[in-house]
Amino acid sequence: xxxxxxxxxxxxxTLMNIVLxxxxxxxxxxxxxxxxxxxxxxxxxxxxxxxxxxxxxxxVLAGIxxxxxxxxxxxxxxxxxxxxxxxxTALYLQEFAKSKRWAGxxxxxxxxxxxxxxxxxxxxxxxxxVTTLKAIFVASGSSLTTGRVLLAGILTMSILILxxxxxxxxxxxxxxxxxxxxxxLALGATKxxxxxxxxxRYAFPNILTGVILAIARVLxxxxxxxxxxxxxxxxFLPTNLFGSFTVLPVQIFSWITRxxxxxxxxxxxxxxxxxxxxxxxxxxAIFLRAKLQKRYE
Amino acid sequence: xxxFVYEVSNLNLFYDQVQALKNVSMNIKKNQVTAFxxxxxxxxxxxxxxxxxxxDLVEGCTINGTVKLLDEDIFSPSMxxxxxxxRVGMVFQKPNPFPMSIFENVAYGPRCHxxxxxxxxxxxxxxxxxxxxxxxxxxxxxxxxxxxxxxxxQQRLCIxxxxxxxxxVLLMDEPTSALDPIATAKIEELINTLKKNYTIVIVTHxxxxxxxxxxxxxxxxxxxxxxMGPTKEFYATPSDPRSENYITGRFG
Amino acid sequence: MKTTNRLNTIVPYILxxxxxxxxxxxxxxxxxxxxxxxxxFSVVSIVEFFTATEWTPLFADPHYGxxxxxxxxxxxxxxxxxxxVPVGLMTAIYLSEYAPRWLAKILKPVLEVLSGIPTIVYGFxxxxxxxxxxxxxxxxxxxxxxxxxxxAMGFMIVPLVSSLSQDALNAVPNxxxxxxxxxxxxxxxxxxxxxxPSARSGIVASVILxxxxxIGETMIVAIAAGVQPSTSWNPFQxxxxxxxxxxxxxxxxxxxxxxAYYALYAVGLLLFLSTLLLNFLxxxxxxxRVAAQNV
Numbered sequence: 040x041x042x043x044x045x046x047x048x049x050x051x052x053t054l055m056n057i058v059l060x061x062x063x064x065x066x067x068x069x070x071x072x073x074x075x076x077x078x079x080x081x082x083x084x085x086x087x088x089x090x091x092x093x094x095x096x097x098x099v100l101a102g103i104x105x106x107x108x109x110x111x112x113x114x115x116x117x118x119x120x121x122x123x124x125x126x127x128t129a130l131y132l133q134e135f136a137k138s139k140r141w142a143g144x145x146x147x148x149x150x151x152x153x154x155x156x157x158x159x160x161x162x163x164x165x166x167x168x169v170t171t172l173k174a175i176f177v178a179s180g181s182s183l184t185t186g187r188v189l190l191a192g193i194l195t196m197s198i199l200i201l202x203x204x205x206x207x208x209x210x211x212x213x214x215x216x217x218x219x220x221x222x223x224l225a226l227g228a229t230k231x232x233x234x235x236x237x238x239x240r241y242a243f244p245n246i247l248t249g250v251i252l253a254i255a256r257v258l259x260x261x262x263x264x265x266x267x268x269x270x271x272x273x274x275f276l277p278t279n280l281f282g283s284f285t286v287l288p289v290q291i292f293s294w295i296t297r298x299x300x301x302x303x304x305x306x307x308x309x310x311x312x313x314x315x316x317x318x319x320x321x322x323x324a325i326f327l328r329a330k331l332q333k334r335y336e
Numbered sequence: 337x338x339x340f341v342y343e344v345s346n347l348n349l350f351y352d353q354v355q356a357l358k359n360v361s362m363n364i365k366k367n368q369v370t371a372f373x374x375x376x377x378x379x380x381x382x383x384x385x386x387x388x389x390x391x392d393l394v395e396g397c398t399i400n401g402t403v404k405l406l407d408e409d410i411f412s413p414s415m416x417x418x419x420x421x422x423r424v425g426m427v428f429q430k431p432n433p434f435p436m437s438i439f440e441n442v443a444y445g446p447r448c449h450x451x452x453x454x455x456x457x458x459x460x461x462x463x464x465x466x467x468x469x470x471x472x473x474x475x476x477x478x479x480x481x482x483x484x485x486x487x488x489x490q491q492r493l494c495i496x497x498x499x500x501x502x503x504x505v506l507l508m509d510e511p512t513s514a515l516d517p518i519a520t521a522k523i524e525e526l527i528n529t530l531k532k533n534y535t536i537v538i539v540t541h542x543x544x545x546x547x548x549x550x551x552x553x554x555x556x557x558x559x560x561x562x563x564m565g566p567t568k569e570f571y572a573t574p575s576d577p578r579s580e581n582y583i584t585g586r587f588g
Numbered sequence: 589m590k591t592t593n594r595l596n597t598i599v600p601y602i603l604x605x606x607x608x609x610x611x612x613x614x615x616x617x618x619x620x621x622x623x624x625x626x627x628x629f630s631v632v633s634i635v636e637f638f639t640a641t642e643w644t645p646l647f648a649d650p651h652y653g654x655x656x657x658x659x660x661x662x663x664x665x666x667x668x669x670x671x672x673v674p675v676g677l678m679t680a681i682y683l684s685e686y687a688p689r690w691l692a693k694i695l696k697p698v699l700e701v702l703s704g705i706p707t708i709v710y711g712f713x714x715x716x717x718x719x720x721x722x723x724x725x726x727x728x729x730x731x732x733x734x735x736x737x738x739x740a741m742g743f744m745i746v747p748l749v750s751s752l753s754q755d756a757l758n759a760v761p762n763x764x765x766x767x768x769x770x771x772x773x774x775x776x777x778x779x780x781x782x783x784x785p786s787a788r789s790g791i792v793a794s795v796i797l798x799x800x801x802x803i804g805e806t807m808i809v810a811i812a813a814g815v816q817p818s819t820s821w822n823p824f825q826x827x828x829x830x831x832x833x834x835x836x837x838x839x840x841x842x843x844x845x846x847x848a849y850y851a852l853y854a855v856g857l858l859l860f861l862s863t864l865l866l867n868f869l870x871x872x873x874x875x876x877r878v879a880a881q882n883v
Contacts, residue, residue: 229596265838310709425771444781
């Protein structure tokens with residue numbers, strides 16, 4: 040009854056093995072193509088000069104200094120705002136929540152917020168922060184005429200990155216073994232002491248990794264900052280909270296959309312700097328986590 | 337003279353550097369129930385899995401010695417391992433029905449092995465379910481999910497699944513240890529019926545079960561085959577002192 | 589650290605207070621979108637929004653039919669999914685069942701890197717590599733077209749589909765595999781006939797979440813797909829997606845207070861609601877997968 044179809048079945052088995060491999064390899068190929076094409080286009084324009092100059096109408100002279108400073112300000116500012124709130128929220132949800140309904144509500148809101156497209160945060164930033172800041176300026180009689188300022192960018196990114204920080208911190212806290220916490224409580228420590236001295240310390244490497252990856256994420260965002268006013272041509276350093284600003288991805292975007300062919304190379308160079316910075320950050324994250332992991336094991 | 341289905345000589349099994357089976361030699365008689373007993377970790381399950389080459393799936397597994405199924409070396413390159421596993425079916429300790437309908441569970445194997453005719457498949461499925469003493473309980477719900485069945489029914493479904501491949505041998509790895517006493521009794525009764533047409537090898541933790549249903553018993557200890565013989569004789573007058581200690585409960 | 593009794597009681601409340609900010613943000617988000625959308629619909633009729641077929645907010649005689657934006661979005665998203673799902677699923681199967689350890693060590697980081705690359709880089713890639721390539725094989729391809737954006741977006745989403753599908757496949761109990769092999773089935777027969785159907789819910793979830801991600805993606809389309817709304821289903825022409833319009837308004841400094849500006853919120857609300865719904869569905873399917881495996 041069972042004729043041997045073995046040859047055919049073996050053939051299909053081997054064939055599918057190859058097909059699966061090819062499909063999987065396509066990702067590697069695409070990554071290689073992306074990286075190579077960008078390096079080829081941009082490496083010639085990356086120089087110390089590039090990093091320390093201001094944008095210019097001449098693609099050869101254009102530099103990324105203001106956008107680098109702007110990115111730094113946005114990243115730093117958003118972390119200052121989002122980290123305390125994010126960490127507190129995660130601690131509340133994981134360790135201290137008494138009311139299941141309240142915590143459940145906040146938890147599901149976090150999951151929903153984490154899935155909102157970044158541009159929607161930009162829309163919110165424009166609708167709320169930009170208009171509110173403008174109203175404040177007008178009401179206080181200052182000379183500032185627009186809300187499209189650095190502070191708006193910082194606040195918008197804070198809200199965007201907040202759910203991410205909460206979720207990664209929660210995941211880090213979940214890895215803390217229950218018996219560790221119980222041992223601490225059994226020694227007579229309070230919940231607060233246990234959480235801050237034991238649980239947080241244990242989860243710290245993973246929390247830190249999450250934060251660094253959040254920083255990398257904020258660095259790479261374009262659309263929301265475009266919505267709240269990041270400009271494409273800034274000739275000063277954006278260190279004023281109430282002044283115009285730009286960030287690296289937006290600067291790159293403005294170069295991409297310029298008609299002159301020379302700006303493609305400039306854009307590629309900017310991308311190289313952006314990717315290197317993110318690579319550096321991820322590298323630091325992995326290194327720190329490995330180092331701290333040993334200490335806490 | 338009884339016909340031998342399996343002839344095993346000087347079988348050694350290594351998991352990387354650790355030796356799990358030492359120089360095991362035995363013959364398994366046709367249309368009988370052979371039971372492997374012994375304490376945990378003695379190698380009986382490892383040995384069982386060599387008989388259908390499931391051992392191939394374990395990384396770092398080295399085997400030397402010969403295993404012959406009806407005079408064919410199962411490790412020779414000319415042996416088709418897929419056909420081997422068809423001819424030697426296996427039932428596991430925890431019932432593992434596929435997340436499909438009852439019908440599909442039994443039909444999937446034959447379909448892959450080349451049986452496409454719907455009428456033939458249906459006949460095969462019904463026949464196997466009857467042989468596994470499950471048909472009457474499920475005949476009205478063949479299209480329902482197999483996961484809705486009770487533990488005992490799921491195990492009989494797994495037996496039906498193996499029977500649908502028209503095997504010569506049925507290997508059973510502690511098939512009732514996850515089941516309640518009533519389900520266990522049903523399966524033991526089934527084994528008694530099945531042995532008329534199939535050769536059955538059963539690994540069991542329960543000496544009482546081995547005494548109830550097997551014709552031949554093989555006692556394993558620390559990777560060695562200590563003793564093997566007709567069940568009644570084995571339990572009444574074991575020849576090796578280690579067998580006697582195990583039977584009387586001094587260890588294990 | 590000596591904690592006074594006061595600290596022990598206050599700290600949980602401080603934490604809860606800070607956590608409540610999440611609720612405020614959510615309310616604010618929804619309110620700002622809804623409030624401004626209502627303003628928009630006080631000028632433009634809802635009927636026109638959903639039924640008209642021209643999107644020309646900046647013309648002297650403006651039209652606000654969302655249909656072209658929907659067409660554009662569907663074109664780009666479906667193209668992206670056409671790449672992301674097969675590649676992502678096959679990669680997941682390969683990594684979960686087939687890949688030798690050394691190869692997995694290469695593939696997994698590659699996927700992580702792909703998912704971490706800023707979308708602006710994908711947009712640049714689409715414009716400067718994919719589009720010229722398409723133009724060389726299909727000369728009618730416009731400089732701005734949805735196909736280039738789809739391809740770039742597809743690969744951007746592959747890691748998402750792959751990792752969720754992998755989770756689903758890994759969750760299938762090993763006994764399914766052993767049981768399948770014991771029947772004399774080949775690896776492909778076990779994988780395709782038993783494992784993938786078992787992981788069905790998780791795989792569906794990954795597709796749904798991929799669609800959600802694709803709908804919300806802005807920079808790739810802003811750079812490569814163009815800003816010309818079109819109702820044509822030709823993927824080699826310029827299109828405007830929902831997100832494309834939003835980014836256009838952002839760049840053009842459209843004067844605040846104009847209807848064209850408020851149209852932005854209506855489009856944004858539509859975007860928000862559709863991704864919300866899809867994410868909810870996706871999470872539902874993941875729960876179904878977890879439930880099914882605990883039988």
